Amino acid sequence: MQFAKLSENATVPTRGSAKAAGYDLYSAYDYSVASLDKVIVKTDIQIAIPAGCYGRVAPRSGLAAKYFIDVGAGVVDEDYRGNVGVVLFNFSKETFEVKKGDRVAQLICERICYPDLLQLETTRGDGGFGSTGRN
Known part of the structure; x- marks a missing residue:
């Protein structure tokens, strides 16, 4: 996967092992959440995401389990060429400090298909969220 550092603050994404699903993403700056x-x-x-893929920005399990930190809005489109940002949510009762160089998320490349939309009429009900029963 091709990438570029946009500043000297950037840290090259890394994988924890050869078979790790994602590349760790690092904060380029200090933040208080x-x-x-x-x-x-x-x-x-x-990052230039490979053809036929998108990048899913996913939480790091340690941040979620230890500090109640989660990641939101985590999609990097194949044609996006801007600064990769990570939306961090703090669900804890304490302020969470992010330091420059901290691992904040992981980027996982996933295959994607681009189906065409076809409008149709349907007879299926509009119920959802458990409307077909409890078992």
Whole structure:
């Protein structure tokens, strides 16, 4: 996968092992994420996602389990060439400090298909969220 560092603050994405699903993404700056708040963490990395794929920005299990930190809005399109940002949510009761160089998320390349949309009429009901029963 091709990438570029947009500043000297950027850290090259790494994998924890040869078979790790994702590349760790690192914060390029210091941030404070207040309790029950969010922040967009800039990585200062530009990535060319391989053809036929998209990048899923996923949480790091340690941050979620230990600090109640989650990742949102985590999609990098194949044709996106901007600064990869990570939306961090702090679900804890304490302010969470992100330091420059901290691993904040992981980027996983996943295959994607692009189906055409065809409008049609349907007879299926409009119920959802458990409307077909409890078992």
